[in-house]
Amino acid sequence: CKNQNSQIGSSENATEQKSDPLPSWNEVKSKQNIIAYVEDVTNSESANFIPVSERIATFDNDGNLWSEQPAYFQLFFAIDRVKEMAVDHPEWKTQEPFKSVLENDMASLAKQGEHGLVKLVMATHSGNTIEEFDANVKEWIKTAKHPTKNVGFDELVYQPMLELLQYLRANDFKTYVVSGGGVDFMRAIVTEIYGIPAEQIIGSRITTAYEYKDGKAVIKRTPGLDFNDDKEGKPLNIQKIIGKKPVFSSGNSDGDLQMMQYAASNSYKSFMLYVHHTDEVREWAYDRESHIGRLDKGLDQAMSDGWTVIDMKNDWKVIYPFELE
Amino acid sequence: CKNQNSQIGSSENATEQKSDPLPSWNEVKSKQNIIAYVEDVTNSESANFIPVSERIATFDNDGNLWSEQPAYFQLFFAIDRVKEMAVDHPEWKTQEPFKSVLENDMASLAKQGEHGLVKLVMATHSGNTIEEFDANVKEWIKTAKHPTKNVGFDELVYQPMLELLQYLRANDFKTYVVSGGGVDFMRAIVTEIYGIPAEQIIGSRITTAYEYKDGKAVIKRTPGLDFNDDKEGKPLNIQKIIGKKPVFSSGNSDGDLQMMQYAASNSYKSFMLYVHHTDEVREWAYDRESHIGRLDKGLDQAMSDGWTVIDMKNDWKVIYPFELE
Ligand SMILES: [Ca+2]
Ligand SMILES: [Ca+2]
Incomplete structure (x- = not known):
């Protein structure tokens, strides 16, 4: 039972005995910031306490929860x-x-x-x-196998981010994917890996049409763009579908900047987290000039506004779950 | 803790001592059908057992959870x-x-x-x-006061339906509003009354635009129709936003028919429930000829397909919560 766990976790005596919620993270600033934030806003004695119903956490997918190179x-x-x-x-x-x-x-x-x-x-x-x-x-x-990593695409998820999703849920955050990728494509793959149900996956989508024939209801996918869940599309879709501002928002590119700004405008204390791809050995290194996942304006605003930036190379002990084996 | 309750509820000995989950309903067919369905699909020994993640219940709002006369x-x-x-x-x-x-x-x-x-x-x-x-x-x-009932509009919710929502949630169904009404209008009013959070309210909406000025993120409501959540719009929006077919669907008009058909096409055992407005004394009586909430084709299909139809006059002991006082 979730509530029981979080009660145990927040009792004072238990704090020291708690096991590390983010074991694949080095003891770095990004990890410290995340834990300090979560402990603050879930502490009912804190001025920054956030009620459970408002603990909405939104995560970009490509390049944020799994890799995106050499192409989506x-x-x-x-x-x-x-x-x-x-x-x-x-x-x-x-x-x-x-x-x-x-x-x-x-x-x-x-x-x-x-x-x-x-x-x-x-x-x-x-x-x-x-x-x-x-x-x-x-x-x-x-x-299907990734062309250079030669493992399944679903093995190229980020172990430290899986731990972060789990850590947030253990603290009664509701975790969402909010991605430029296709919503039904993601639903078919990532639900189990991320522990995020279909109804908490938001993405781009093509148009659909309803058909009822011979007593059978069917939804057909039709060739048209219904919604591009990128840039300002992200906060718009979050408002449309969730109806609440996120308090925790995570992304890796300029396409996430508006979602970050939206979370930053929350009247509750919010947390903005950028993944910076700095590891050309274990993953890929790219940012301001990349044609995929360009992080330029977002990096500027993260630095000027004091948002947390993950340095993949230095902050993460492992990138992928299979490195743990 | 929800899980504990539902475990107690489903243990054999507890069955007889259980209090009536639908006290404002007379002992009629519609109530019996609902309880028989819920007990069947939540019984892990039953061939019709539905896993918790698939227990999606969708409810129309106007004329289904609250009144809609003389106008929405x-x-x-x-x-x-x-x-x-x-x-x-x-x-x-x-x-x-x-x-x-x-x-x-x-x-x-x-x-x-x-x-x-x-x-x-x-x-x-x-x-x-x-x-x-x-x-x-x-x-x-x-x-604001209703023009003839002279009570607040939010007092004109249906007590028996509030009990049904609660009963379904106690059995780990996730309850959604799926209405032709405006989503942000409903979110502002019904969240607490129905016990349904903003992210489980789906409705029609006007277009919106994102603005970022002087370090402030704002979403503006703009004059355009983004989505009409009626008729085939209901199953389309359910697929878009929830990504799962409902197993339980409830409405009161032909505008809900496609949502009903969609639920009826679920491979899990599903339940389709129509509210039939038959009580001209305590509420209003209207169906096939009404300009609001017309129930014509829906009533035909309910009868031919064996869906459950609530006869408000005979099935409900009270209509509104204030009648209990
Ligand atoms: Ca991305
Ligand atoms: Ca209706």
Whole structure:
């Protein structure tokens, strides 16, 4: 029972005996800041105490809870789907962006920019039912391997962040994913890994349509963008779906800046956390100039406003769960 | 602790000593159906057992959890707002639909149809921040009185439905409001009455915009329809926001039919519940011909598919909580 645990955790005597809630973190500033914050706002004697109903924590996904290099993992899914679906689409052999994908010409695909990507996503993410798409993703994740790490994409989640999610939940925070990635793609994969149920995953999505035929209700995925959950889309979607301002917000790029600002505007004491990719050996190193997960304005505001920035290389003992084995 | 309660409730010996979970219901078919369903799907020995994570219950609001006659309560809010805002809008004295509202000419307002209503809603529901709107609604509900019942609108909730919500939650169902009404209007009023947090209230909404100025993040309400949470909009929004099919669905009009069909398509045993307004003395009596809350096709499908229909007059001992006093 959650409540019992948190009561034990907050009693004074227990403090010293408590086991480390973030064992994969070095004893660094970021870890100290997080723990000091959580202990402060969950202490009913503190002026900064936050009632349980307002303990909303929002986490970006790509590059924040799992890796995002050399491309968003959802793009690898789209590419693999094109190759599978190509049997029924002989025309793709000569049609871009499918031609490039089928010829494994990633340079040519990249040149087609966002327009090419949207075509790719619509072709592979629509035209089926919610259940069919969910099954596609679940089937794919079983065997798909990351091109350079050579492990499953779902193994490339950040162990220290899994511990952070768990730590927050143990302190009665409600943890949400708020990502630019596709919501149904994430729901199919990350629910169990993160311990976050479908209804606490917010993301971008394509349009859908309701059909009722022969006594059967079905929701079909249709080719159109319903919502882009990025930049100002993040606070807007948080207000729309959660209806509360987060008190804890975590991201890794400029696409999270508005969500950070929104959390920072909370009248309760809030915590803004940026993951800075500084580890080119164990993960990847990139920030201000990166085409994926650019962290530039966000880093400036984090520094000027005193938000906490995780230095992956120095702050984390391990990056991935499999390093613990 | 919820889990402990539900364990006690499901142990065999406790069954006979349990107090009545639905005391404001007569011993009728609808009550028996509800209890038989809940006991079946929460019994881990039953073939129909539903895991806690899938126990999603969705409730329409107007005419289902509170009354909706002689007009949706949100319309009374809009009318009262027009009268308040008129000081700053002298032009409204000659401009429709405001002119009719200011002259208390409801017949003339009704003649302007949906077009007039949309104008009224946009003028009174947009142009401010989320917090300002929330404060407006909370201020209004404190003193506003229903035109014929002469009590606060928030007193016109259905006592038997409050008991049902509580009964479902005691059995680890997650209860949601899924309404055609405005989501932020409902969040400001019903959260405490229903025991349903903001993040479990889904509704129609106008568009919003994010602003960041002088280090302050603000969400503004703008004049445009973002989502109409009615008819097929209900299952679409449920899939979008919850990402799970309901197993329990309750409504009172044809606007809920698609949500009912969606729940009926659940592979888990599901329960579809219609409230039929049959009590012209204590509440109102209306169905197939009503301009508000029309229940026609829904009633047909409920009868042909064996869904449970509440006969308000005969099934409920009391309608409103104040009748208990
Ligand atoms: Ca990211
Ligand atoms: Ca209704």
